[in-house]
Amino acid sequence: MTGLLRSGAPLPASVRAEAGKRGLPRVVVSTATATAESYLQGAHVTAWAPAGQVDVIWMSEKSAFAPGAPIRGGVPVCFPWFGPLPWGNAPLHGFARVSDWTLAEVTEQGDEVALVFTLSDSEETRASAWPHPFDARYTVTVGAGLTLALEVTNTGAEPITFAEAFHTYLGVGDVRDVSITGLEQAPYVDRLVSPEWLEPTGEPLTITAETDRVYAQPGTIAVVDRAGARTLTITAQGSANAVVWNPWIAKAAAMGDFGDDEWTQMVCIETCNVLDAAVTLAPGERHAMVATISVSATE
Numbered sequence: 673m674t675g676l677l678r679s680g681a682p683l684p685a686s687v688r689a690e691a692g693k694r695g696l697p698r699v700v701v702s703t704a705t706a707t708a709e710s711y712l713q714g715a716h717v718t719a720w721a722p723a724g725q726v727d728v729i730w731m732s733e734k735s736a737f738a739p740g741a742p743i744r745g746g747v748p749v750c751f752p753w754f755g756p757l758p759w760g761n762a763p764l765h766g767f768a769r770v771s772d773w774t775l776a777e778v779t780e781q782g783d784e785v786a787l788v789f790t791l792s793d794s795e796e797t798r799a800s801a802w803p804h805p806f807d808a809r810y811t812v813t814v815g816a817g818l819t820l821a822l823e824v825t826n827t828g829a830e831p832i833t834f835a836e837a838f839h840t841y842l843g844v845g846d847v848r849d850v851s852i853t854g855l856e857q858a859p860y861v862d863r864l865v866s867p868e869w870l871e872p873t874g875e876p877l878t879i880t881a882e883t884d885r886v887y888a889q890p891g892t893i894a895v896v897d898r899a900g901a902r903t904l905t906i907t908a909q910g911s912a913n914a915v916v917w918n919p920w921i922a923k924a925a926a927m928g929d930f931g932d933d934e935w936t937q938m939v940c941i942e943t944c945n946v947l948d949a950a951v952t953l954a955p956g957e958r959h960a961m962v963a964t965i966s967v968s969a970t971e
């Protein structure tokens with residue numbers, strides 16, 4: 673597949689463009705330090721593995737890869753709202769994850785490759801529940817770590833307010849044998865119970881049932897994956913919240929694009945600005961949210 677890059681310029685040798693699942697265009701990165709792939713639909717990262725590691729980014733075997741439908745697994749970019757909106761034309765988690773992004777730049781620096789995807793308001797987004805002007809620039813830097821950076825600029829004449837999330841599906845050996853640190857001191861909302869903020873638990877989080885929580889002011893989050901013998905660490909900037917999500921048994925079974933037993937192999941740790949931490953930008957203003965995922969051996 674040629675011409676995937678907006679300028680039509682050739683790609684570096686470590687990057688190739690091809691038709692992926694169901695013919696959807698994707699870029700595949702393969703360097704000495706890592707492999708990764710990203711679809712233009714949603715600028716969706718569907719794989720990243722540092723050399724010698726099994727995939728860190730989890731994908732469902734059941735993902736439809738249907739044009740215009742959310743891809744199940746990987747890193748959906750939720751923008752400009754999170755979850756449902758109570759009004760208008762509002763696909764769950766915003767239009768960004770089902771929009772076709774432009775591959776604007778690909779650069780190689782040492783062992784790292786940066787893919788830059790862009791999305792701006794269009795007739796389609798202006799017909800959605802969030803009709804505002806914006807420019808989004810999403811940089812995916814692939815190396816021994818994976819860095820995701822979403823920069824949003826208000827290109828209009830009025831203030832805009834949006835929510836955003838990297839809905840990152842992390843692969844784990846067995847979610848029932850994982851502990852998640854960095855949230856011990858964070859107040860949280862248990863979205864399965866009520867919209868109220870609850871006191872921090874003071875304890876590392878373990879997953880023992882369906883889990884859907886929004887945390888405020890998280891620290892550096894580490895997913896200690898004993899069965900997988902590794903620890904996944906997520907550091908973030910420009911993000912006020914973290915969401916932790918696992919559907920567990922019944923919800924997994926109820927989702928058509930999620931294998932019945934796949935819930936044991938994943939946990940979503942989402943770097944985000946949601947609920948009362950939605951971002952407001954004055955005209956011309958820009959906001960960046962950045963997350964870096966790295967892998968180390970579990971001690």
Ligand code: BG6
Binds near residue numbers: 742839863884915917
């Ligand atoms: C989580 C939400 O972030 O995403 C959950 O907190 C939701 O409520 C989940 O079920 C998956 O959403 P979707 O639209 O990808 O099925």
